[in-house]
Amino acid sequence: MPDLLDxxxxxxxxxxxxxxxxxxxxxxxxxxxxxSDIVEKGLRAGLQQVGARxxxxxxxxxxxxxxxxxxDEVMQFVGPNLDAQATQKKGxxxxxxxxxxxxxxxxxxFKMMAVASGFGVQDLDVDVDPELFVQESKRIEPDILGLxxxxxxxxxxxxxxxxxxxxxxxxxxxxxxxxxxxxxxxxAREVGADAAALNAVEGVDFCxxxxxx
Amino acid sequence: xxxxxxFRKAINFQPVDAIPWAENFYVETVNRFFxxxxxxxxxxxxxWKMEGYTLLxxxxxxxxDPNSYFGCINFFGCVPLIDLGPIPRFKQRKIGETPKYEEFxxxxxxxxxxxxKGSRExxxxxxxxxxxxxxxxxxxxxxxxxxxxxxxxxxxxxxxDPDAYSEVMNQYQxxxxxxxxxxxxxxxxxxxxxxxxxxxxxxxPELIRDMAAHWEYFTVESIREAVETLTDRIDMVFWWEDMxxxxxPNISPKLYKEFLLPHYKRVTAFLNKNKIHRIMMDSDGNxxxxxxxxxxxxITGHWPLEVNSGMDVRTLSKExxxxxxxxxxxxxxxxxxxxxxxxxEIDSKLPTMKETGGYVAGLDHLVHVEFTLQRFKxxxxxxxxxxxxx
Numbered sequence: 001m002p003d004l005l006d007x008x009x010x011x012x013x014x015x016x017x018x019x020x021x022x023x024x025x026x027x028x029x030x031x032x033x034x035x036s037d038i039v040e041k042g043l044r045a046g047l048q049q050v051g052a053r054x055x056x057x058x059x060x061x062x063x064x065x066x067x068x069x070x071x072d073e074v075m076q077f078v079g080p081n082l083d084a085q086a087t088q089k090k091g092x093x094x095x096x097x098x099x100x101x102x103x104x105x106x107x108x109x110f111k112m113m114a115v116a117s118g119f120g121v122q123d124l125d126v127d128v129d130p131e132l133f134v135q136e137s138k139r140i141e142p143d144i145l146g147l148x149x150x151x152x153x154x155x156x157x158x159x160x161x162x163x164x165x166x167x168x169x170x171x172x173x174x175x176x177x178x179x180x181x182x183x184x185x186x187x188a189r190e191v192g193a194d195a196a197a198l199n200a201v202e203g204v205d206f207c208x209x210x211x212x213x
Numbered sequence: 214x215x216x217x218x219x220f221r222k223a224i225n226f227q228p229v230d231a232i233p234w235a236e237n238f239y240v241e242t243v244n245r246f247f248x249x250x251x252x253x254x255x256x257x258x259x260x261w262k263m264e265g266y267t268l269l270x271x272x273x274x275x276x277x278d279p280n281s282y283f284g285c286i287n288f289f290g291c292v293p294l295i296d297l298g299p300i301p302r303f304k305q306r307k308i309g310e311t312p313k314y315e316e317f318x319x320x321x322x323x324x325x326x327x328x329x330k331g332s333r334e335x336x337x338x339x340x341x342x343x344x345x346x347x348x349x350x351x352x353x354x355x356x357x358x359x360x361x362x363x364x365x366x367x368x369x370x371x372x373x374d375p376d377a378y379s380e381v382m383n384q385y386q387x388x389x390x391x392x393x394x395x396x397x398x399x400x401x402x403x404x405x406x407x408x409x410x411x412x413x414x415x416x417x418p419e420l421i422r423d424m425a426a427h428w429e430y431f432t433v434e435s436i437r438e439a440v441e442t443l444t445d446r447i448d449m450v451f452w453w454e455d456m457x458x459x460x461x462p463n464i465s466p467k468l469y470k471e472f473l474l475p476h477y478k479r480v481t482a483f484l485n486k487n488k489i490h491r492i493m494m495d496s497d498g499n500x501x502x503x504x505x506x507x508x509x510x511x512i513t514g515h516w517p518l519e520v521n522s523g524m525d526v527r528t529l530s531k532e533x534x535x536x537x538x539x540x541x542x543x544x545x546x547x548x549x550x551x552x553x554x555x556x557x558e559i560d561s562k563l564p565t566m567k568e569t570g571g572y573v574a575g576l577d578h579l580v581h582v583e584f585t586l587q588r589f590k591x592x593x594x595x596x597x598x599x600x601x602x603x
Contacts, residue, residue, distance in 0.1 A: 059465065061407075061462075065408055069412055069416070112408075127342075
C-alpha cells in the first residue's frame with residue numbers, strides 16, 4: 001500500500017500529468033487506501049518534493065505552476081470521495097499586496113502553492129489598505145498574515161501594517177510573513193516581520209512550520 | 214570619441230577612452246525631479262512638427278531628455294520606428310469604474326485596473342494591474358495572430374525612406390542606434406500573462422510551438438527591410454524578455470532549449486547575416502541558469518543584471534569573457550542611499566570592468582522614484598569622475 005502512495009507522490013513530483021495520477025488514485029481507492037492518506041502522503045508529499053526540486057534549481061516557476069495545477073485538477077477529481085480529515089485545512093492564511101502596489105503575480109503563485117498544500121487562503125487582492133489587513137486579521141484570526149510587496153517604494157507599507165497590528169494588540173496572535181521582489185530577510189528583521197519568503201516555496205514552508213509548531 | 218562610438222566600441226570589447234554610462238528614467242522619476250528643482254526648460258523636448266492632420270507645422274511637446282542634462286546615454290535615443298505591436302490596435306477605452314479604480318482595455322487587448330488619478334500621492338500607482346489577457350487558447354491565439362501580419366504597411370513610418378533615415382541616424386552620435394524588439398518569452402507573457410503562458414508549456418505545447426513559429430516569422434519579416442537596408446548602422450538590438458525572478462528563470466533550461474532556442478537562433482542568424490552582432494537581452498531577475506543557452510541562441514549582451522537577484526558583472530565577466538557584454542549592475546538600492554554607499558558600489562565594480570572591457574555602466578534597472586534629484590546628481594557627478602580609462 002505505501003508503495004502506491006509513493007508512486008502517487010513520485011508521479012506528481014515528476015510532473016507526470018493528471019491522467020496518470022488519476023489512474024493511480026483510482027487504483028489506491030480500489031485497494032481501500034484512505035483518501036486522506038492519498039491526499040497527504042501521496043499528493044501533498046509530491047508537491048513538497050516539487051518545492052524541494054525548485055529550491056535545488058532543478059525546477060523553475062513553470063514547473064511549480066504546473067504541479068499546483070495538476071494537484072488542483074486531481075483534487076477536483078477526488079472531491080466526491082474526500083473525507084473530513086482530507087478537507088480539513090492545515091491552517092488559515094490571510095494574504096494581500098500592500099497599499100501602493102498593484103502587483104499580484106508572486107502573490108497568486110504563493111496562493112496557488114498554499115492552497116494546493118492544504119491551507120485555507122483568504123486573498124484581499126492588491127493595493128490593500130493597512131486597516132483592512134488589521135480588520136480582517138481580527139475577524140478571521142488567521143495563523144499567518146502574508147504581505148506581498150514588489151515595489152521598493154511600497155515597502156514602508158509593510159511596517160505600517162505591522163505597527164497597526166501591534167497597536168491593536170494582535171501582533172502576537174498572527175505570524176507575519178512578507179514576500180515579493182522588494183523584501184529581504186534584513187528588512188523583515190528591521191520591521192518586526194516573523195519571516196521573509198524569497199519565493200513561493202519558502203513561503204509555504206514557513207506556513208507549514210507555523211502550523212506544525 | 215562620440216558617445217555613440219564609445220558605446221559601440223565598448224559593447225564590441227574594443228578599447229575606449231572611458232566606460233560609457235547609460236541610464237533610462239521612469240517618467241515618474243523625472244516628474245519627481247521637476248518637483249525638486251530640475252529645470253524643465255532644459256529637459257523638455259519641443260520641436261516644430263507637422264502632425265499629419267493639416268499642413269500646419271506647430272511646436273509639439275515630445276517628452277523629456279534628462280540624459281543630455283545628466284550626461285548619460287539613452288538606450289532609445291535613436292530607434293528605427295518599426296511597429297511590432299498588434300495592428301490594428303485594440304481601441305483603448307474605459308470599461309468600468311469603482312470608487313478607487315478605473316478599468317481599461319489596453320491597446321494590447323489586455324484588461325487592467327488603474328488607480329484613479331489624483332486619488333493618491335504615490336505616482337507609482339500609475340502602474341496598472343493586468344487581470345485579463347487577450348490570448349488564452351488556440352482559438353483566441355488564431356484570432357490575435359491576424360493582428361500580427363508583418364506585411365502590413367503600417368508597420369513602417371509614413372515617411373519611411375531608408376536613405377533618409379540612414380542620413381538622420383548618421384547625424385545621431387549621442388548614443389547607439391538601437392533596434393528594439395520583444396523576445397518570444399516576453400511576447401507570450403504579454404499576450405497570456407506569466408502564469409498562463411508558463412503553464413501552457415506543459416498543458417498546451419502545440420500552442421506554444423505555433424506561437425513561437427509565428428513570433429519568429431513575424432519578427433524577421435517585420436524588421437527585414439530596416440535590417441537589410443540599415444545593416445550595421447544599427448549598433449545594437451534591444452531584446453526585451455523579462456523572463457526571470459529572483460530565484461531563477463521562469464522557464465527551465467530544458468523548456469528554453471526545446472521551445473525557444475531554435476527560433477532564437479534563426480532570428481539572430483538573420484541579424485548576423487546583416488552585420489548586426491550585438492544583441493542585448495533585457496531581463497530582470499536571476500538568469501544565470503539559462504545564460505549558456507542564451508549565448509547559444511546568439512544573444513551577446515545582457516542588461517540590467519539585478520544585484521538583488523544575485524547578478525554580478527565581476528563574476529559574469531570572468532565566466533563568460535567576450536561572449537557577453539554587460540550593462541548595468543550598479544545596485545540601485547545602494548546608489549539611491551547616496552554618500553559612501555553609492556561610492557562603494559561604484560568603486561567595487563568599475564575598476565574590474567575597466568580591465569575586462571565589454572561593459573556599459575548604469576543602474577541595475579531604470580532610475581526609479583526613490584531617487585531624489587539631489588541623490589541622482591550626486592551619483593552622476595561621482596560616476597563621471599570614475600569612467601575615464603587612463
